[in-house]
Amino acid sequence: MDNQTIAARLEELAALYDLAGASAYSVRAYRRAAELIRSLPAPAAELVQQGRVRELRGIGGSIEARLRELVETGRLAEVDELRTEVQPELVAVARLAGLAPKRMVELGRALGVTTVDELREAVAAGRLREAAGIGPATEAKVRAALERPRAEPRRGLTLNRAWELVGGIAHALGGVAAGDPRRFRDTSHRLAVVVAADDPDEALARFAALPEVVALVERGERRALGVTVEGVPIEVVAPPPARLGTELVRATGSSAYIEALGDLPAGATEEEVYALLGIPFLPPELREEPYREAPPVLVELQDIRGDLHVHTTWSDGKASVLEMAEAARSLGYEYVAICDHTRNVRVVPGLDADDLRRQGEEIAAVNERLAPFRVLRGSECDILDDGTLDLPDDVLAELDWVQASVHAGQRQSADRLTKRTLAAVEHPAVRSISHPQGRILNHRPPNAVDLEAVYAACAETGTALETNGLPDRIDLSAELVRDAVRAGVRITCSTDAHSVRGLSNMRLSVGTARRGWCTAEDVLSTRPLVEVLSRTRGR
Numbered sequence: 078m079d080n081q082t083i084a085a086r087l088e089e090l091a092a093l094y095d096l097a098g099a100s101a102y103s104v105r106a107y108r109r110a111a112e113l114i115r116s117l118p119a120p121a122a123e124l125v126q127q128g129r130v131r132e133l134r135g136i137g138g139s140i141e142a143r144l145r146e147l148v149e150t151g152r153l154a155e156v157d158e159l160r161t162e163v164q165p166e167l168v169a170v171a172r173l174a175g176l177a178p179k180r181m182v183e184l185g186r187a188l189g190v191t192t193v194d195e196l197r198e199a200v201a202a203g204r205l206r207e208a209a210g211i212g213p214a215t216e217a218k219v220r221a222a223l224e225r226p227r228a229e230p231r232r233g234l235t236l237n238r239a240w241e242l243v244g245g246i247a248h249a250l251g252g253v254a255a256g257d258p259r260r261f262r263d264t265s266h267r268l269a270v271v272v273a274a275d276d277p278d279e280a281l282a283r284f285a286a287l288p289e290v291v292a293l294v295e296r297g298e299r300r301a302l303g304v305t306v307e308g309v310p311i312e313v314v315a316p317p318p319a320r321l322g323t324e325l326v327r328a329t330g331s332s333a334y335i336e337a338l339g340d341l342p343a344g345a346t347e348e349e350v351y352a353l354l355g356i357p358f359l360p361p362e363l364r365e366e367p368y369r370e371a372p373p374v375l376v377e378l379q380d381i382r383g384d385l386h387v388h389t390t391w392s393d394g395k396a397s398v399l400e401m402a403e404a405a406r407s408l409g410y411e412y413v414a415i416c417d418h419t420r421n422v423r424v425v426p427g428l429d430a431d432d433l434r435r436q437g438e439e440i441a442a443v444n445e446r447l448a449p450f451r452v453l454r455g456s457e458c459d460i461l462d463d464g465t466l467d468l469p470d471d472v473l474a475e476l477d478w479v480q481a482s483v484h485a486g487q488r489q490s491a492d493r494l495t496k497r498t499l500a501a502v503e504h505p506a507v508r509s510i511s512h513p514q515g516r517i518l519n520h521r522p523p524n525a526v527d528l529e530a531v532y533a534a535c536a537e538t539g540t541a542l543e544t545n546g547l548p549d550r551i552d553l554s555a556e557l558v559r560d561a562v563r564a565g566v567r568i569t570c571s572t573d574a575h576s577v578r579g580l581s582n583m584r585l586s587v588g589t590a591r592r593g594w595c596t597a598e599d600v601l602s603t604r605p606l607v608e609v610l611s612r613t614r615g616r
């Protein structure tokens with residue numbers, strides 16, 4: 078049993094616990110264990126067999142017992158029990174229809190139905206109104222959800238969640254992940270997997286049997302729409318192998334982009350389809366607006382030489398300087414900048430001048446140990462209300478790399494936020510501005526800072542702007558990265574990692590830069606260390 082499969086089963090259990098009203102704590106513990114196992118480089122099944130799985134952070138006795146059962150028997154008895162108890166199919170349809178899951182489960186009980194097909198029959202027979210408390214409005218919603226299911230989740234999925242879902246399903250089916258995540262949209266509305274199949278029935282049956290997919294709400298000859306227990310719809314397309322490229326192009330591009338291509342020729346690969354169309358291949362990240370020219374050579378993950386914004390246990394990170402540095406080195410990087418918080422953030426521990434000097438000694442020791450790899454002494458320094466920085470200038474001047482961040486006062490007027498940000502951009506020690514818009518996807522809108530003014534000042538001073546790889550930030554967004562680069566600003570692709578695992582979000586930051594049309598030259602963190610340390614202007 079591979080890690081993806083184990084992770085999917087744990088996720089399923091977590092979702093069922095959630096539905097059964099288990100404590101939020103245990104739901105989270107299982108979700109985290111699933112994430113951990115998905116990202117594990119070694120086979121988890123072997124660790125379980127060797128009795129070593131508890132060495133992993135966050136895996137306790139009860140999760141270990143479930144893992145052993147899963148590895149030894151291939152299933153979880155509790156999943157089967159919970160499935161009959163909480164009826165995930167009905168819950169999924171409820172969420173798809175925008176109804177309270179509990180109400181749908183009650184409805185199911187009153188009508189004696191447990192599956193989507195049975196529910197469909199009950200609706201067709203007009204039996205819904207037999208159930209107490211079901212009025213015409215609810216009936217209409219259920220009917221609509223079953224007849225014309227929404228193909229989009231109610232709220233966009235962040236990149237990590239979207240990739241987990243489509244990536245996991247693509248892996249299980251031997252297909253390719255497509256839809257919005259393949260274009261690295263910061264929130265995904267269309268989730269799709271394309272799998273080449275001589276026998277589409279078999280492929281779609283395997284899709285329906287996946288633990289992530291609790292119900293099929295639509296089923297065609299070569300296409301199905303499944304829904305997760307959270308009510309997230311996922312489309313699977315199963316073309317014959319000779320049309321895989323065609324359907325992949327169709328399932329990846331925005332509708333505006335696909336429409337502009339006209340009729341799509343049959344091709345086994347995307348390259349073939351583009352050749353038949355007579356236009357240059359376009360990387361998925363750029364398939365947003367109609368475009369038929371040769372694209373620039375976009376930055377790639379392998380071009381990145383270092384991560385310029387990571388945290389350690391000195392502030393709110395989970396790993397030490399040495400652990401973060403070793404992990405960065407094992408990713409093939411040449412340098413990493415330790416940028417812990419300063420005192421002003423308050424909600425988490427921050428460093429003052431003395432702390433930073435002591436941290437400097439630790440960094441020097443790590444540098445001796447890991448040379449020629451370089452750990453940069455850095456800071457994620459708060460920009461205070463008056464635009465000054467949260468560390469004295471002499472301390473800032475000692476550092477190799479300073480990120481400046483607005484953390485407090487995100488709701489201030491455009492004027493104030495812009496003044497604060499510009500003061501930081503113009504400070505001689507500041508090298509990059511972190512998460513410039515301060516947005517949290519699905520929670521906090523972008524702040525009102527005047528980015529045109531910021532771009533101009535950055536181009537003038539050589540200060541860079543970050544595209545932050547935390548999945549709920551992705552800030553700057555791709556569209557703004559493009560504007561910044563056009564204005565002559567260098568971009569830093571950074572993860573803002575608070576753990577070793579967080580370093581893997583570089584993929585999201587680079588995906589965003591690609592979506593923002595960045596070449597390697599546009600991204601400062603693709604440059605050798607000497608160039609990073611000497612302030613160079615954008616192009």
Ligand SMILES: [Zn+2]
Nearest residue numbers: 457482511512
């Ligand atoms: Zn920050």
Ligand SMILES: [Zn+2]
Nearest residue numbers: 386388457573
């Ligand atoms: Zn940070």
